[in-house]
Amino acid sequence: AQSVTQLDSQVPVFEEAPVELRCNYSSSVSVYLFWYVQYPNQGLQLLLKYLSGSTLVKGINGFEAEFNKSQTSFHLRKPSVHISDTAEYFCAVTKTNTGNQFYFGTGTSLTVIP
Amino acid sequence: EAGVAQSPRYKIIEKRQSVAFWCNPISGHATLYWYQQILGQGPKLLIQFQNNGVVDDSQLPKDRFSAERLKGVDSTLKIQPAKLEDSAVYLCASSEIRSLRAYTFGSGTRLTVV
Numbered sequence: 001a002q003s004v005t006q007l008d009s010q011v012p013v014f015e016e017a018p019v020e021l022r023c024n025y026s027s028s029v030s031v032y033l034f035w036y037v038q039y040p041n042q043g044l045q046l047l048l049k050y051l052s053g054s055t056l057v058k059g060i061n062g063f064e065a066e067f068n069k070s071q072t073s074f075h076l077r078k079p080s081v082h083i084s085d086t087a088e089y090f091c092a093v094t095k096t097n098t099g100n101q102f103y104f105g106t107g108t109s110l111t112v113i114p
Numbered sequence: 115e116a117g118v119a120q121s122p123r124y125k126i127i128e129k130r131q132s133v134a135f136w137c138n139p140i141s142g143h144a145t146l147y148w149y150q151q152i153l154g155q156g157p158k159l160l161i162q163f164q165n166n167g168v169v170d171d172s173q174l175p176k177d178r179f180s181a182e183r184l185k186g187v188d189s190t191l192k193i194q195p196a197k198l199e200d201s202a203v204y205l206c207a208s209s210e211i212r213s214l215r216a217y218t219f220g221s222g223t224r225l226t227v228v
Contacts, residue, residue, distance in 0.1 A: 042221055043221040043222055044205065045219075101147070101162060104157050106156050
């Protein structure tokens with residue numbers, strides 16, 4: 001079975017400071033990894049994904065994430081956050097061989113403080 | 115390109131009443147998913163369709179939830195009778211067959227059961 005753990009439920013950070021949102025996963029099979037952002041009363045928007053190749057993945061809005069297979073982690077980073085980055089962030093995995101069902105973490109609420 | 119359309123955006127019902135949600139996926143997407151997102155949690159898959167057939171409904175509470183995709187395009191998710199714990203956002207997503215490209219979520223329907 002697949003599971004995703006987001007270690008921080010809430011992350012406050014000052015504007016223009018760097019941020020890291022942590023994600024660890026467990027799986028008995030190979031997985032693809034994703035980060036989604038959800039703004040209030042909106043659906044999920046894809047930030048970035050790791051399918052194969054370079055373990056450093058760059059996404060939209062200046063976010064990036066690094067896949068670490070040995071540590072089963074896929075942490076999300078941004079060097080300088082903006083007020084507009086305030087949102088809920090979800091890490092998700094899906095098996096590489098079937099289904100395309102997503103398994104989501106419980107989310108991290110990022111609050112950017114002016 | 116039009117996104118995944120869902121309606122209604124909001125619904126408030128009393129417990130034991132019935133409710134239905136509608137989803138129209140992106141044109142040409144054969145796979146359609148319904149997710150349930152309870153407040154404070156990540157989305158959880160309820161049911162997955164490929165064309166008009168069910169691929170996975172193992173997490174659908176079949177005593178009260180039902181879903182159909184009769185013509186392989188739009189889909190309806192129904193709850194009858196509703197319970198307080200069904201209060202959640204119901205997200206629809208669609209994708210191409212066996213492809214994670216263009217996997218897109220709708221904005222969701224927020225259900226409140228009182």
